[in-house]
């Protein structure tokens with residue numbers, strides 16, 4: 167079928183390529199003309215303005231947006247102003263689900279459907295496919311089924327193909343509920359992502375310190391005494407451990423695959439400074455947990471750890487030292503070398 171894609175960054179452009187590879191017709195638009203030109207070179211129909219883009223779409227028009235959350239609402243308003251009842255806007259970015267609920271109500275008043283699609287797959291999606299978490303009215307979601315089927319990974323290679331009548335989840339896409347439900351599920355997915363990532367990172371860091379007893383013989387002995395140095399004499403090969411865990415262990419996952427790849431190519435992770443950014447979904451997940459009174463200690467710890475990595479605990483850490491000094495005259499020890 168025909169689909170319009172606006173926002174041709176790493177995700178949007180590769181989604182267009184995957185759609186065209188499966189025979190869909192794609193009309194594309196981006197504020198960067200070079201991004202449009204690249205996909206026109208691959209067979210898409212390009213547009214130089216939003217009006218031209220919408221004008222090139224057959225009715226009912228289907229416009230898929232892959233934009234940063236901060237500008238998505240504004241662009242939905244602009245594109246919807248050019249659309250008609252029965253048309254469909256699809257938001258595939260990491261937008262806040264509250265915005266999807268509110269936008270859907272606004273568009274519904276004009277007869278336009280909003281379908282929110284949490285899209286996971288990152289830069290690997292072109293080849294692996296994208297896991298799609300979908301919210302929106304049945305009629306619009308059903309209309310887009312062939313697009314979702316193409317973008318999603320599909321049935322596992324080699325496994326017997328599941329019966330679609332029993333649901334689309336085994337194919338990698340799921341209609342989760344009305345508008346907002348897709349972004350809600352994707353938000354929690356990303357909250358979980360923080361926790362899983364933190365678990366691997368913390369575990370690997372403990373393994374990295376398994377030789378701390380050896381370091382005791384050096385300068386650190388005075389600054390951070392280790393009670394039983396004989397138990398910490400292991401030089402663990404982290405890339406190899408990550409690799410072996412990928413084969414048959416309980417904690418195998420795609421994130422572990424990526425972790426193993428990163429450690430293999432750069433065991434000291436020299437290209438990273440360790441300031442871990444966050445784009446909002448972890449914060450929103452915790453807001454939902456607080457609103458609904460659901461405990462989420464792992465996810466909150468992982469989020470707050472990111473804030474610390476961004477330097478946000480520096481003042482509170484200094485204040486802790488100030489209090490220790492004030493009540494007991496305790497002075498800070500120099501940082502232990504690793």
Ligand SMILES: O=C(CO)[C@H](O)[C@H](O)COP(=O)(O)O
Pocket residue numbers: 260285286287288356359443444445446447448
């Ligand atoms: O949707 C994604 C993966 O599924 C995002 O790319 C990822 O979650 C990045 O988020 P953050 O910047 O908060 O780490």
